[in-house]
Amino acid sequence: MEEQQHQPQRSVASCYRHPDRETGIRCARCERPICPECMIPASVGFQCPECVRTGSGTGHSRAANQPRTLAGGSLASDPRLVTKILLGVNVAVFVAVLALGDRIVEDLLLFGRAATEQFGPVEGVAEGQWYRLLTSAFLHQEPWHIIMNMLGLWFLGPPLEAALGRVRFTALYLLAALGGSALTFYLASPGQGSLGASGAIFGLFGATAVLMRRLQYDMRPILILLAINLVFTFTWSGIAWEAHIGGLVTGAVIAYAMVHAPREKRTLVQYGACAAMLLVIVAVCVVRTLQLTP
Incomplete structure (x- = not known):
């Protein structure tokens, strides 16, 4: 050299x-x-x-120069509002599962294409029930499952919501949930059910790592925590690793676009990235649907 x-x-x-x-x-x-x-x-x-x-x-002048978040969002008096709402929706659905039983699980569960009961109709995302990609991300059956996911949401959500702003944080969370569901739909067996907010939570992990790098903070704590969760992902049985990886990648990509977008075209880049990721998710689902349907 x-x-x-x-x-x-x-x-x-x-x-x-x-x-x-x-x-x-x-x-x-x-x-x-x-x-x-x-x-x-x-x-x-x-x-x-x-x-x-x-x-x-x-x-x-005050309106024009109003302080913004790192990603250009409006500063909010309560930087935990969206996090609280998401947590409340997850808990409300869990209570509904306890009250109504397996019927609501069958209606909201993510799976590709199968019959939920003997001699019943064939259902699933491949049969046009695309809503399952999102509803399954708010669905939990076991207490330990929702407790772990909600702890992750409460730990990771508020700093990201404060950094991105409410609208951008909501977009990040929902797209991460959809990204995890789409990869699960594409790779998992069509009759395999999947549920839980883990895809969205892993999206928050990815976004937090991107944000900490952007702010030049010590990344070792979040990387260690992420590594531990990835070890559990691939060693515990019954975990839909596809949802975790799909959510992680989606969250990291969206967060990178949000915190690294140039100031002159920040909104265009940010929402363009969200739209592009949504198109990728739709394309993955269309391809898998064509594979599963005659």
Whole structure:
């Protein structure tokens, strides 16, 4: 390799207000490097004094310069609202399963193509019941299953919701759930049932890793936790690994588009990525449907 003759560039940026101070932290809003003296805590990460000041004006300028989340979403007074709603829906469906029994499970369960009862009609996603791709992601039967998934949602959801904003976080969660269901539908046996929010939760794992890398945080905790969950995924029997991997990949891809989109075309890139991922999910389901139906 040819030796470089010039002096290597500094790997650590300097604070834009104090050039003599090196720092690895950037403003979550304008992305300029800031030192500890200039860091003002925000819902996610830190903001610089100028961004905080421009967000506190009045009238039209205040609306135009309103502080945004890292991904460009509106700051909310309760950064856990969507997480709470999702948790509540999962718990409500679980209570309904306890009250109504197997009938509701059969109606919401994810499977490709099979008869749920002897001499009954053939049902499943391949028979046009595409709603099962989403309803199964809110369906749990065992207490330990919903407890583990809801703990994951409560641990991972609020920081992501605060960083992305409510609309973007909702899109991420639902697309991760659909991505996990689509891969399960495509790879699993058509008569094999699958249920649970695990695909969406693994999507949050992937998104959290992307966000922490973007903010230059220590990624070891989330990577260790993700590795442990992946070990369980491939060693415990009865786990739909397809949902976990599908959700993980979907969540990571969507999160990358959201936190790395250029500011000038941020909304276009973000929602374009969501639309593209949705098209991929639909394409996977169409291909699998053609394989399973005569």
